[in-house]
Structures are given as structure tokens and as C-alpha cells.
Amino acid sequence: xxxxxxxxxxxxxxxxxxxxxxxxxxxxxxxxxxxxxxxxxxxxxxxxxxxxxxxxxxxxxxxxxxxxxxxxxxxxxxxxxxxxxxxxxxxxxxxxxxxxxxxxxxxxxxxxxxxxxxxxxxxxxxxxxxxxxxxxxxxxxxxxxxxxxxxxxxxx
Amino acid sequence: xxxxxxxxxxxxxxxxxxxxxxxxxxxxxxxxxxxxxxxxxxxxxxxxxxxxxxxxxxxxxxxxxxxxxxxxxxxxxxxxxxxxxxxxxxxxxxxxxxxxxxxxxxxxxxxxxxxxxxxxxxxxxxxxxxxxxxxxxxxxxxxxxxxxxxxxxxxxxxxxxxxxxxxxxxxxxxxxxxxxxxxxxxxxxxxxxxxxxxxxxxxxxxxxxxxx
Numbered sequence: 446x447x448x449x450x451x452x453x454x455x456x457x458x459x460x461x462x463x464x465x466x467x468x469x470x471x472x473x474x475x476x477x478x479x480x481x482x483x484x485x486x487x488x489x490x491x492x493x494x495x496x497x498x499x500x501x502x503x504x505x506x507x508x509x510x511x512x513x514x515x516x517x518x519x520x521x522x523x524x525x526x527x528x529x530x531x532x533x534x535x536x537x538x539x540x541x542x543x544x545x546x547x548x549x550x551x552x553x554x555x556x557x558x559x560x561x562x563x564x565x566x567x568x569x570x571x572x573x574x575x576x577x578x579x580x581x582x583x584x585x586x587x588x589x590x591x592x593x594x595x596x597x598x599x600x601x
Numbered sequence: 602x603x604x605x606x607x608x609x610x611x612x613x614x615x616x617x618x619x620x621x622x623x624x625x626x627x628x629x630x631x632x633x634x635x636x637x638x639x640x641x642x643x644x645x646x647x648x649x650x651x652x653x654x655x656x657x658x659x660x661x662x663x664x665x666x667x668x669x670x671x672x673x674x675x676x677x678x679x680x681x682x683x684x685x686x687x688x689x690x691x692x693x694x695x696x697x698x699x700x701x702x703x704x705x706x707x708x709x710x711x712x713x714x715x716x717x718x719x720x721x722x723x724x725x726x727x728x729x730x731x732x733x734x735x736x737x738x739x740x741x742x743x744x745x746x747x748x749x750x751x752x753x754x755x756x757x758x759x760x761x762x763x764x765x766x767x768x769x770x771x772x773x774x775x776x777x778x779x780x781x782x783x784x785x786x787x788x789x790x791x792x793x794x795x796x797x798x799x800x801x802x803x804x805x806x807x808x809x810x811x812x813x
Contacts, residue, residue: 497775513776517686519798524806526798528813535811540779559813 475580494574503587508570515573520566527567528560666698672725675699678736682801695762702758702800703747740804748793756792763792 479485493514500510518526530539548564549556564570589595670676680699683689688697730736730743751758765785770778784790794811797803806812 495774514774517799519803521802522805524798524803524812529811532813538784538811 491575491577494576500574503585511571511573513573515568520568525565525567532560664700664704666700669699669703674725674730674736678730678733679801686800688800697762697800701761704758737804744797744804748797751793752791759792759796 477485493516494512495514497512500512502509515527520526528544529535530541531544533543535541536543544560544564546556548560549558551557551561552563666680670680688702690696724730728735730739765781768781770781773781780795784795785792797806797809
């Protein structure tokens, strides 16, 4: 009799425990409250940031983010819309910054006459920004803050 | 007939034609003995409307997206590509269809364009671009024709919907307002100089001015 009731209690406890465990894992993360076996509503599309204002790079090697919309810009074997403004010869008319000299270098550090094939597909490194509220916060700290350069009396 | 020289069959043929014309003119000149003048004028008026209308209707039918995409050459290539662009669906719900950009709204230009376009029927029959590969091979040539046409008419078709005068540059993106002020409003450039490939994918752009 005692054995039977203790097994029952154990089962109930297990069921309750796994239930809350499951519920917890299902509701956490970026997908929000939608259960795993259901598809939630798609978040609304947001426009691309199109202010044309330079964004601060987080570290010196960072490919700068694109401060303008690139909707419908074709980049393929036939043509590269980005280069119609960012190519050396086009910058007078477009007033866009020229692709930097690193874009002309091949893997051996040789400078080519035009943009190196490995830099042809601009959007594999440069991305536009959409106007969204980030679902998670970012605790990235840049090098200046890290070594205390921004604090009075910090490093130079 | 009396003037005809039997030794020259050529002249007699001409003379007979002349006689016929003279007789016809006589008939046409004589006042009608059956219908009154008012009735005749009215009948001519009605017939005119019918012929003119029929001609225009035929033109209108050939002036729809449905007609243009009736040919697979147009449907599988340029139409398929148009569907992903802002000119096919946008927040304002205004669609630019093929004739909006490709056939001038001005009537005489329209006729000129139709006569030119007859070559497309030959192209269709002989299959000049009946596969995607052949289309891609010809694409630059076709695009060059369109660019030249839009350049020559100062992007007339674009301006049927967009006009430089009604552009509010304060509401445009910074790049757009700068470019339009520097080059469009000064008349230095026209829409198609800067806005190639807005409705379809681009052909091989090597050597096209402004491209690499």
C-alpha cells in the first residue's frame, strides 16, 4: 500500500517537474511565447535605414555597415550596382567613398587594377541596417572603453 | 480608248486606268438622286467613327500587359523579373505595366512604335530569343535599343508618372535629393542615365557608361 502510493506521488512529481521544465524551454529564447510545434506570426518588415550618415565602426577592421538602402541593387556576373557609385572613377559624380585599397588586393597582397574577385560580392561583408528594436541587448565593449581610454586619467 | 496606241500595251493599260478614274470621279461628283445631302454627311460621320474607333480599339488591345506577356519570350524573362520590383507591387498600389514604360502615350509616337514593333513578330516566328540562353545573348542589344529610345525622348515614359517638377526633394533620401538636384533639375542627365535595370535584370554591363 505504502509502495503503491509512493510510486503515485513520484509519478505526479515527475509529471509536474517535466511539465514546468518543458514549459520553460518552450517559452524562452528569441522565438517568443509561440510553442515549438506552432509557427508564430511573422514580425512586420521594417524599412532599411537610409539616413546616409556614417556609422561608427566597432573595431578598426570592421567592414563599415551600409548607411543607405540597397533594395533592388543587382550584384551578379552581369553587373555590380554598388560599383556604379563606389568605383574609383565614379566617385566624382556619386560623392560616395571609394572602395578602399584593400579591395584591390588579392590573397597574396598584390594590388590588382580593379576590385579583386574576392571582394566582388560586397554584401558578404557589408550589410545595410534595418530600423528594428533588437530582441536582445548587446553587451559589446569596444577597445577604447576596455582599456579605460575613455575614462579621465586612462591610457592614451 | 480612242487615244490608246495598239502598238504599246503598256500605254493602253495606263490609259484604261485613267479612263476608269475619270468615270469614277464623274459618278462621285454627280449629286445623289436617292439620299439627301444631310443623310450622306451623317452616314459618312458614323462610318468614320466606326473605323477610327475600331483602329484605336485594336491598338488598345495590343497595349495591355496581357497582350505583351502572351508571348513566352516576354512572359518567362522580362515579366518574371518585373514581378519582384517596386513597379509591380508597392505600398501605393500603382502598377506600371509594360506599355506604360514601353509605348509612348503620345498617339503619333504610338503608331511609330507599333510599326517598329512588327519586327518582334518576325523575331517570335523565327525564334530569335525563344530560350533563356538566346534571350541572355541578345539582351544587351535589346536593352541598348530601349536606353537609346528613352535617352532620345528624355525619359518620356517615366515622366508620364514621375515628374521632376512634383518631386519633393525634402522627402527624398539624401542620396536621391543630392543626385536629382545636381543632375536632373539642371537637365544634365535624364532618368534612364541613372536608373537602369529598375524593372528587369540587367544585361552584361561591361562598357556601358557609368558601369564597370
